[in-house]
Each structure stands twice: as C-alpha cells, then as structure tokens.
Amino acid sequence: MAGSVHEAKLVESHDIMKIFAAEGVEFLLSCDGKVPVSSCKGKAIFLFFSANWCRPCRTLVPLLVELYDTLNKKGNSIEIIFISFDHDESGFDQHFKSTPWLAVPFDANLHRRLINRYQVHRLPSFLPLCSDGITIEEDMIGCIEDYGAEAFPFTNKRLQELKSIDQRKREEANLEELLAHEARNFLISRDDRKVPISELAGKTIGLYFCADWSPPSSAFSAQLTDVYNNLNTGKDHCFEVVLISTDRDLREFNVNRSSMPWLAVPYMDRTRHDVCRIFDIKGIPALVLIGPEGKVISMNGKFVISSYGAEAFPFTDARIRDLEAALRKEGEALPQEVEDVKHEHILKLDMAKAYVCDFCRKQGKFWAFSCYVCDYDLHPSCVEKVSKVESL
Numbered sequence: 001m002a003g004s005v006h007e008a009k010l011v012e013s014h015d016i017m018k019i020f021a022a023e024g025v026e027f028l029l030s031c032d033g034k035v036p037v038s039s040c041k042g043k044a045i046f047l048f049f050s051a052n053w054c055r056p057c058r059t060l061v062p063l064l065v066e067l068y069d070t071l072n073k074k075g076n077s078i079e080i081i082f083i084s085f086d087h088d089e090s091g092f093d094q095h096f097k098s099t100p101w102l103a104v105p106f107d108a109n110l111h112r113r114l115i116n117r118y119q120v121h122r123l124p125s126f127l128p129l130c131s132d133g134i135t136i137e138e139d140m141i142g143c144i145e146d147y148g149a150e151a152f153p154f155t156n157k158r159l160q161e162l163k164s165i166d167q168r169k170r171e172e173a174n175l176e177e178l179l180a181h182e183a184r185n186f187l188i189s190r191d192d193r194k195v196p197i198s199e200l201a202g203k204t205i206g207l208y209f210c211a212d213w214s215p216p217s218s219a220f221s222a223q224l225t226d227v228y229n230n231l232n233t234g235k236d237h238c239f240e241v242v243l244i245s246t247d248r249d250l251r252e253f254n255v256n257r258s259s260m261p262w263l264a265v266p267y268m269d270r271t272r273h274d275v276c277r278i279f280d281i282k283g284i285p286a287l288v289l290i291g292p293e294g295k296v297i298s299m300n301g302k303f304v305i306s307s308y309g310a311e312a313f314p315f316t317d318a319r320i321r322d323l324e325a326a327l328r329k330e331g332e333a334l335p336q337e338v339e340d341v342k343h344e345h346i347l348k349l350d351m352a353k354a355y356v357c358d359f360c361r362k363q364g365k366f367w368a369f370s371c372y373v374c375d376y377d378l379h380p381s382c383v384e385k386v387s388k389v390e391s392l
C-alpha cells in the first residue's frame with residue numbers, strides 16, 4: 001500500500017510540465033532569455049539542484065556541460081533544468097551564466113517548494129525524470145563522474161550493463177581495449193615518442209597508478225625503477241610498466257613521467273579515469289600486474305615488488321610460493337640467536353622487509369640477526385660467531 005502511494009507520487013513528480021503549471025511557472029530561462037516551458041516537451045528532462053556557493057557544485061558543472069553537449073550532439077534530445085539553492089539572485093546569475101541549459105527563474109520560495117517536492121537533501125543533486133527505476137537516493141553524481149555520457153539514459157539497466165562491461169574488461173585484460181581511446185592506439189614514452197600498444201604483446205605489464213603529489217608514490221617509484229631496470233637489462237625487454245597518472249594537471253603529469261623510464265597513457269583523454277574505475281583503484285600508489293597472455297596476475301603488485309623485487313619475476317603465484325618456501329628453508333637452517341664478536345649483545349634471528357647491515361653497510365632483506373637492546377642488524381653472512389673457547 002505504502003509502496004503504491006510512493007510510486008504514484010514518483011510518477012506524478014516525473015511530470016514536470018504539470019508541476020510547473022501548478023506552481024505558476026510561465027517560462028524558463030536560457031542564456032538567450034525566456035523560453036516557454038513547452039520547449040522541454042519530448043525531451044529527456046534532468047533536474048539539477050545546485051548553488052554557486054557550493055564547491056562540489058562548481059566542480060560538477062564542467063562535467064555536466066560535457067555530458068550535456070555530448071548527448072545533444074549524439075542526437076539524444078535532453079534538457080537540464082537548473083533549480084537554484086543560491087541565497088540571492090546575483091549568486092544565481094553568477095552560477096547560471098556559465099551553463100548551456102535552462103533554469104527555473106530565481107524565486108527562493110518556489111525553489112524551496114521544488115526542493116521539498118523532490119526531497120533533495122544534498123548538493124549537488126541531479127535527477128533524471130526519464131529514468132526507469134533509479135530512485136533519488138542513489139548516487140547519480142557518482143554515476144556521472146564514473147561513466148559520463150555513457151551512462152545515458154541513467155537507468156538501472158544501463159548501469160548494470162556498464163558494470164558488466166567493466167568486469168569483462170578486467171577479466172580479459174586486453175591491453176588494446178584497456179589502454180587505447182577512439183583514434184589513439186599508442187602510449188607515450190618519456191621522450192614523447194608514440195609507442196603502439198601492440199608492442200606490449202607478449203610482455204608482462206604493470207599498470208602503475210600514481211601521482212607526483214603523493215610521497216608514497218615517489219618512494220615506490222624508486223623501487224619499481226630498480227626492478228624495471230634490473231629485468232630489462234640486455235636485449236630481452238620482458239617487463240613494461242604503463243603509468244596511469246592521477247596527477248591533478250598536465251604540468252604535474254609531465255613532471256611525474258619525466259622521472260620514469262617507462263610508458264604512460266596520455267593525460268588528455270578519459271582512459272586514465274576509466275582504467276582506475278575498471279580496476280577499482282582506491283588509493284595510490286597501486287600496481288596491477290598483467291601476464292604475457294593477458295590475464296591479471298596480481299592486483300597487489302606493490303606488495304609483490306616491494307617484498308621480493310626483481311626476484312619475483314614473472315610475478316605468478318607459483319613463483320611467489322617458491323620464493324616463500326626458499327626463504328622458510330633458509331630461516332630454518334639459521335640458529336635462533338648468535339653471539340657476534342663485533343657486538344656486545346646477543347643477536348636474534350629476525351625477519352625484516354629492509355635493513356642496512358651495520359657491518360658491511362649494504363642493504364639487507366628478509367633474514368637478519370638483530371639486537372633487541374640497541375639498533376644493530378647484521379646479514380646472516382656477516383655474522384662472525386664468538387668461538388666457544390673465547391666465550392668461556
């Protein structure tokens with residue numbers, strides 16, 4: 001019963017013409033002046049609740065303008081009607097002058113009634129009145145940010161389709177499909193060469209998500225560069241990395257990639273954004289490893305690289321299992337503690353991700369003999385045991 005009342009309300013709310021008539025709205029505004037409400041007839045209508053003082057609203061406007069232009073160019077007849085949350089007419093004018101769509105003329109009371117009618121609780125809000133079943137609680141803004149004009153007509157059916165396309169792309173990991181864009185079938189190198197994506201065939205690929213503004217990215221980039229150079233010495237170039245930048249602008253992107261020996265997806269098209277979404281990248285740095293036969297080997301390449309370095313190549317589960325087994329075996333052959341002639345305390349066997357040996361000053365990894373009293377570490381091979389006779 002409650003459901004049918006709600007549905008009836010929803011159907012009624014979708015008939016914007018009737019609502020405008022009931023509210024006494026005689027015309028809408030366009031950038032060229034007044035237009036009759038009837039000019040919306042036959043179009044897919046979207047209500048856009050927004051305000052000039054709201055930063056997320058201002059951020060969304062360029063995305064919506066692109067969506068609006070793309071859909072109208074494609075021949076989908078759509079109209080966006082702006083309903084203002086602005087405090088006064090000057091805020092409204094300021095906001096509206098940069099947009100190509102229509103607006104309900106500024107009238108704070110009328111706007112409040114419309115906001116209540118559509119139960120708008122947050123800014124910005126974007127309501128498709130043509131939708132088959134998306135309710136206003138759903139994150140329409142997120143959907144636009146994720147898929148842009150592709151999401152049209154913003155129905156649940158279309159969203160499910162898009163999600164299953166993403167899933168297929170993730171599972172098939174076809175590089176051409178993931179990394180090319182319309183007329184572009186190349187990546188760019190540090191020295192601005194265009195490298196065809198087809199040249200990646202048969203290699204192990206790391207999709208590297210990072211940004212110049214992120215210190216953890218810089219730290220991991222250094223490790224990845226070591227592994228990259230280590231694996232690609234000689235003529236056998238078996239490991240390629242592709243930068244998927246999340247830099248804030250083109251300048252940062254250029255600084256970021258200038259320090260990297262590998263390839264990059266150009267900054268300007270949607271591909272970077274799409275690949276982030278397809279692999280559900282929530283934080284940077286992140287590295288997705290794809291095998292030569294085009295299957296994802298690891299979603300957590302950062303862990304694989306930072307734990308095992310180039311030793312882990314070709315990064316398969318089997319290779320990681322072998323490495324771990326060899327490490328266990330190595331540890332089992334070592335004593336739990338030793339007395340070393342160079343140090344006054346007992347040293348205990350320890351597992352460390354990275355350390356510097358206090359004898360030879362070189363980097364160490366995994367097994368170490370460490371002092372629990374002071375900060376002192378030795379490579380197992382740098383230990384010089386106190387002989388039994390001396391210690392007596």
Ligand SMILES: [Zn+2]
Pocket residue numbers: 357358359360361362378379381382
């Ligand atoms: Zn050492």
Ligand SMILES: [Zn+2]
Pocket residue numbers: 343344345371372373374375376
């Ligand atoms: Zn000590």
